[in-house]
Amino acid sequence: MPTSVNRLFAILLGVFLFSSITASATEPDPNYWRLADIQDQFDIWEAEYPDIFHQMIIGTSGLREDIPMVRISDNAAFSEAEPRMLFHGALHANEPNGTTAIMKTIEALLVGYNHDPAVTARVDSLELFYVPILNVDGHNHVFSGGVSWADWRKTMRDNNGNGEPDFPYDGVDLNRNWDWNWDAYDEEDPSSLKYKGPYPFSEPEIMAVRDFILEQRPVVVVDYHSPVTISWRNYIFWPWMDTGGGGMGPDAAVSEDVAELWAGATLNEDGNHYNEIYAYSTLPKEQCWVYGRTGILAYIMEISDHCWWSGADVDTIGARVARGSNALVDRVIDGPGIRGQIRSLASGQPIVAEVKINQMHSDSVGPRLTEAGYGMYYRLTTAGSYTVTVSCEGYNPQTKSVTVADGWQQLDFDLEPNMSGVGPAVESSWLVTSHMPGSDHSIRLEMPAGLPAATVELFDLRGHRVGVLGHGLEAGRGHELDLPKHISGGVYLVRVVAGNQQQTGRVVIVR
Numbered sequence: 001m002p003t004s005v006n007r008l009f010a011i012l013l014g015v016f017l018f019s020s021i022t023a024s025a026t027e028p029d030p031n032y033w034r035l036a037d038i039q040d041q042f043d044i045w046e047a048e049y050p051d052i053f054h055q056m057i058i059g060t061s062g063l064r065e066d067i068p069m070v071r072i073s074d075n076a077a078f079s080e081a082e083p084r085m086l087f088h089g090a091l092h093a094n095e096p097n098g099t100t101a102i103m104k105t106i107e108a109l110l111v112g113y114n115h116d117p118a119v120t121a122r123v124d125s126l127e128l129f130y131v132p133i134l135n136v137d138g139h140n141h142v143f144s145g146g147v148s149w150a151d152w153r154k155t156m157r158d159n160n161g162n163g164e165p166d167f168p169y170d171g172v173d174l175n176r177n178w179d180w181n182w183d184a185y186d187e188e189d190p191s192s193l194k195y196k197g198p199y200p201f202s203e204p205e206i207m208a209v210r211d212f213i214l215e216q217r218p219v220v221v222v223d224y225h226s227p228v229t230i231s232w233r234n235y236i237f238w239p240w241m242d243t244g245g246g247g248m249g250p251d252a253a254v255s256e257d258v259a260e261l262w263a264g265a266t267l268n269e270d271g272n273h274y275n276e277i278y279a280y281s282t283l284p285k286e287q288c289w290v291y292g293r294t295g296i297l298a299y300i301m302e303i304s305d306h307c308w309w310s311g312a313d314v315d316t317i318g319a320r321v322a323r324g325s326n327a328l329v330d331r332v333i334d335g336p337g338i339r340g341q342i343r344s345l346a347s348g349q350p351i352v353a354e355v356k357i358n359q360m361h362s363d364s365v366g367p368r369l370t371e372a373g374y375g376m377y378y379r380l381t382t383a384g385s386y387t388v389t390v391s392c393e394g395y396n397p398q399t400k401s402v403t404v405a406d407g408w409q410q411l412d413f414d415l416e417p418n419m420s421g422v423g424p425a426v427e428s429s430w431l432v433t434s435h436m437p438g439s440d441h442s443i444r445l446e447m448p449a450g451l452p453a454a455t456v457e458l459f460d461l462r463g464h465r466v467g468v469l470g471h472g473l474e475a476g477r478g479h480e481l482d483l484p485k486h487i488s489g490g491v492y493l494v495r496v497v498a499g500n501q502q503q504t505g506r507v508v509i510v511r
Helices: 003-024 035-048 097-112 117-125 136-143 204-216 252-264 286-294 312-334
Strands: 053-060 066-072 084-088 127-131 220-225 235-242 275-280 297-302 337-344 354-357 376-380 384-391 398-404 408-410 413-415 425-427 431-434 442-446 454-460 465-473 478-482 490-498 501-509
Touching: 035 053, 035 066, 035 097, 035 136, 053 204, 066 097, 084 097, 084 204, 084 312, 097 117, 097 127, 097 220, 097 312, 117 312, 127 204, 204 286, 220 286, 220 312, 235 252, 235 286, 252 275, 252 297, 252 312, 286 297, 312 376, 337 384, 337 398, 354 376, 398 408, 398 413, 442 465, 465 478
Parallel strands: 084 127, 084 220, 220 297, 235 275, 337 408, 337 413
Antiparallel strands: 053 066, 066 127, 235 297, 337 376, 354 384, 384 398, 425 501, 431 442, 442 478, 454 465, 454 490, 490 501
């Protein structure tokens, strides 16, 4: 019998066996990780590896369940000026293979530290953040054998308000709830498995991811999936083809280079390496928003060729993905790329600034900002010559040239303050900058007509509310809102809530 026929027969047999398993099972295979098991394992690891393993909470779910996250680093309990990477799994409740891959990855880092030089370098050089289960509510439903557990993709939002989980009507697809091409995406029927939700960022799970990314500015974000169709099995999607006529994104060369390296190091269940391909910019999903709004390289991996496995295959698939991810992590450690710190020449303090590599820039992507704590930036590149321009409200811009060969090229900037009195910069279609006489700083909010009265709140980057700027603001007019005088300079988030709609803007305050 020809090899291709053998392979087809094996696939058909596997589909038959899998169908038989799922038809008779009342919940997923016991080899998959449950949330309670993960929490217990995290407690064990934290006790055994306190220096390099630190438990955190990235946020809370729609049902107010904590979403566990861990940081792996040489001083894991503390933030340091190191490149950061974020990996998360189970954004969709019935796609658990990324969870297994993350748990295998964490285990390998902990066990190998101070024994394997390559593992030690990964832990010492980076801050690695892992969220094994993002959609904890949907995951809990699936892993309790709840109604339609094998097909439950969404959150547990009670769309019909009857207090019961109804499939497929209830829930929101977390990968369609991002504020990117929102109006153009027409999945507005709650019974759709890809229902985008009542408004952008309606789901607290993705608000938590969004806010983490805006604060931490990781070099790379990885979103693990398990394919619901066989068409895109064993694929890594890199950012992206702009369907608006802009061609490939400005980072296409390095995005694809990284994906090729990573895919070549990852083996599927047949012993062949993964594939890579560009993603499209069409959908209101995480990858599109992260890259489009921040310029951070965001990848999706579709693990294996279906969602559910049984027995030893569960761990084997997770282990192969975990080993393959080492290539991605090592690429971030080794470069090539450009990194540096942005400081105020007057105070010597780090500042949040926009960093443009002019040969890899498009106004449709970004802005690409330094992280707030240390004023650091990290940009993966290919080898070549580049000019880098750094700018920040209240400072004079500065441009430098650099040649990248192997490794990371350090390029620091000390910006000279501009004393012209320019007010804070705000990124939002509703929020417009304004400097009001008699106050330190203020913003101007332009409310579109037809919206309900709005409330405006100010948050720091840790999510703490530091002030309410206005209540009951009328639509169809502008509002001048003073910022609290007691707050220090830095980056803040302004959230405008008008009925069921909300928008968040970033404010850079120079004081």
